[in-house]
Amino acid sequence: MFNPAAIEVTDVPSLSHSIDLRDTLTGSTIRLDSSTEKRVRVYVCGLTVYSYAHIGHAKSFIFFDVLRRVLVAKGFEVTFAQNFTDVDDKIINRAKTEGVSPSALAEENIRGYFEDFALLNVLRADLYPKATDNIDEIKAFVAALVEKGAAYRAQTGVYFDVSKCSNYGKLSKVDPEQLQAGARIEPDPAKRNPADFALWKFSDGDPAWESPWGLGRPGWHIECSTMVHRYLGEPVDIHGGGEDLIFPHHENEIAQSETLWGKPLARIWTHVGLLNLADEKMSKSLGNVIGVREAASRWGPNTLRYFLISNRYRNQVAFTEEAVRNCNSNWALVEGAAYELLHPAGVDRGSPSGEFARCLHAFDIAISNDMDTPEALLQLVGASRAVNRLASQGNLGSATAASIIPYFRLMFDTLGFALPQTGTEEAEAIEAMVRRRAELRSKGNFEAADKIREELIARKVRLVDRKDGTIWLKVETIE
Secondary structure, three states: OOOOOOOOOOOOOOOOOEEEEEOOOOOOEEEEEOOOOOEEEEEEOOOEOOOOOEHHHHHHHHHHHHHHHHHHHOOOEEEEEEOEEOOOHHHHHHHHHHOOOHHHHHHHHHHHHHHHHHHOOOOOOOEOOEHHHOHHHHHHHHHHHHHHOOEEEOOOEEEEOHHHOOOOOOOOOOOHHHOOOOOOOOOOOOOOOOOOEEEEEEOOOOOOEOOOOOOEEEOHHHHHHHHHHHHOOOOEEEEEEEHHHHHHHHHHHHHHHHHHHOOOOEEEEEEEOOEEEOOEEOOHHHOOOOEHHHHHHHHOHHHHHHHHOOOOOOOOEEOOHHHHHHHHHHHHHHHHHHHHHHOOOOOOOOOOHHHHHHHHHHHHHHHHEOOOHHHHHHHHHHHHHHHHHHHHOOOOOHHHHHHHHHHHHHHHHHOOOOOOOOOHHHHHHHHHHHHHHHHHHHOOOHHHHHHHHHHHHHOOEEEEEEOOEEEEEEOOOOO
């Protein structure tokens, strides 16, 4: 977070109260307005935790992180839930391969998720429900569907009968009559219809739970419907995830939830386009993934965030190193401007806040238009260029910086950027190196002083020599 706590500001700008979001179900735009409805409930489908998160996942989770920040900045009271699927065939199969229990594997990858996305400054959800914490509720949901006549027991488990759902396919626009087993649905001769999907899978292996129908574990889709009902209630205001979840996952959630409860599951369905690598969907099964931790280390967390929101969220995006490098250049502008505002060294010649108010207004228009993050980024970059121009002209004094900071900070924070931080020990080590360099320079030993500067650059520390001394900045980008 951009947080120049030592600088007092009196002018506190804000964003408008409303945002328009495109609904996948209807294809229309739906407006949310905090002046008439304060509370917003968001449910995002999270990871199936059989392995680590990759940057394809990050594209979706960072978008929803920015959406949440925008909603808060617009005055909404947001309850944000993101589940973990911690019981699934993929988890069970991977655990067997690695010789560990499914629960141990799931918990390890959940810990990894929190570590990875902390690097990217993704806010913690209010709720992280797990399937294994909701087994009794899942069984009750399945029992209610069976009692209603919308589900049946077969040889391999309990299935939802899609023929009982008159509008099945309304989200994905699929025709259930055209579906064949294996076409993103579960092939099983025990099913009445190819499109029927498992609510409860019979199994006597670990993990398994007793149920009225037999020992087994829940199907994937019933988990999210159950957790939405238990923790948020229907309809949630925004339900979303990657576009690969539209069918069958979200389609099946709608079928089972709306059949049982008789009301919409969500007001707005929001789906994020996939990230592609080498013209293919990024997928662990294809072996073409780049882990979040690896990417953050290689390109920097802010550069990665910048890249992942530099296209409209609904678009599929091709990952290339050239595109990331271009984003790194823009991030360097933003980062440099943030530090100029934190350490102003010029004189005050009038207040340029009007220019930055116009940037913020254009930013608000963009972000309110179905989360047009590319245009919002352009406004932040434009504001950064203006800050850097003032600094280079010597016109960025402390009062001028104080008048600019509220506008800059609102854009910076809303997009979820965060300046690199240093721990106490690292900061003390850097301070010692800076002092040593100053001593060497005062004695005319510039060669040794330059070696210290090179060591600091390797630590991603930029030095700024001024008349009153040297300041150091922990940066993501060293030009």
